[in-house]
Amino acid sequence: MIDRLLVTRCRQGNRDALLRIYEKYRDSLLILAIALSHDVNLAEDAVHDVFVVFAQNIASFRLTGSLKAYLARCLANRVRDLMRANRSRAKALSPEQACAAEQDLNEPSRLIACNEELRLLSAALAELPYEQREVIAMHIHGQMRFRVIAKSMGISVNTVKGRYRYGIQKMRSILNGEI
């Protein structure tokens, strides 16, 4: 079913339509959140928060473009906020507590398991400053145009392109020969 119809049904109170949207975009958003944060727990929380807020505000929501891009944009903002909050929390923790709080994508008991490609991608992106990582992930995975990313982030297109360029340049050396 097309997104516009799903959103309309949601706005009319159809719970099934909300579930269909969740099922349709869950994996894509989790992959994006893991790629951005390199932290499965944080990614899960971010996707959770995005869907809860989306559901909460459905009455006033108007779909003007791509639903996928909209959710990706909300998710990137939420990941950024959660990472910032985690950093502040980590500063207040002892080094041992901070180590224990770090997430390991390979941990087998995890409720969300990542495949090899996602682990490699996430580890490589984690080498970049967050701003570059965000632009690369939103452009390549979120299929958002530079202009749309710039608008959503409140920065110039040139800055977005610059971040993308420098990020790709660094990824080139990180990924060289790894795949």
Next chain:
Amino acid sequence: MNSAEKIKQLFAKSDVTVHSIVDERIVGDALAAFDKSEKTILISAEPNIWRMIMNKTMTKVAAAAAIIVIVFVGMHYLGVSPDSAGVVWADVLRNMEASQTVTFTFEWEKELEESGYWWGEGTILVKGPYRRTDATSGIRYGDGPPHEDATVEIMDLSRQNRFVELHPSQKLAYYAPDHGGSDTLLTYDGLKKNFRDGTEECLGEVEIDGRQAICFRLSTDDKEFTVWADPDTALPIRIERTAKEGIDKTVLSNIAFDVELSDELFDMTLPEDYCVMNMATEEFKVPFELTEAHLVEELTTTARGLGGTFPTRFGRGRPGEEALEKYFAETRRAVPVEGGGTPMLGTEFLKRLPEDSDWQYVGEDVKLGDAKKPVCWWKLPGSKTYRVIYGDLSIRDVEPRDLPKIPWLEE
């Protein structure tokens, strides 16, 4: 395949397996929020809020006041000072818009994640859509040594942001036919846009650098600007920008408008003796033949950056997650090496080896100077022997049967 394609493929192949507990949590909370939210009400059933508000007398007065404010702001923006005295922000904006060229010096500093620190200084020349930046920038991580690099960047904003970035010390150039780059503030148009969009406040007349100036403060969503303007010309003489979060400060000074700038300063011709990378296609043009000496040079630089030990991987290496994590950890602690020559030439040499050259990297944990341990090898088509680079950077011809035994290669 370029990096963007590689990343695209990785994203396409990325997958997650989600336990039903996660779904239950997210869906449960989302549905609970959904049930509490107000759904669409038919428009005919909605009261006409606008009409109700406008029927109140006080609202009418407030609306009239708002119109007066808009007119006042419009006059202010157009440079009409209500008291007709002194320099107002609109004067500064209008004069900046009217200037054909501008030059200034800049200094900036920025705090990076993981205790990194980044700074830069230089000169910017702007002529119409062209911008030239002569800069020296440096970066330092933790307690490591700082690493500085001088660059010349020329952008043509009228042609989809075509740019050329030259690194004279390495004879290296990056260029792109339609790529953006650099900070918004340092593109003059970006600066003016910030000035147009921000909310300004006049702080009155102050003294700066021994001269009188009118000081303005501007605020945008994420930045604060302080602009000191000459009271006679109504043009900025100093601009400071600070990010509202973290350390990110830029200072523009020695600002001069409408100075004569030769077109040659904005010539985007690439020097013939430079290695040139097209950032759009990642095609790397090297104006000389790449040899194994370039590979040796890059291996040496990489090992020096890691304190004298070769990296776990270089193009290839021991497979597996553990090796990958170790390699990433090395990447994090690697420090830039002064005089390392043009980067990427060794990697480029590898990329250009024929497909069946059996390139292998086995340099993990090998110390720089160790003559007994191999770092890598390859065999050119038609050759009966392998070229093997050892830890002391010597290169020897080795029969296939005599290749050093590496346990993980035997598995």
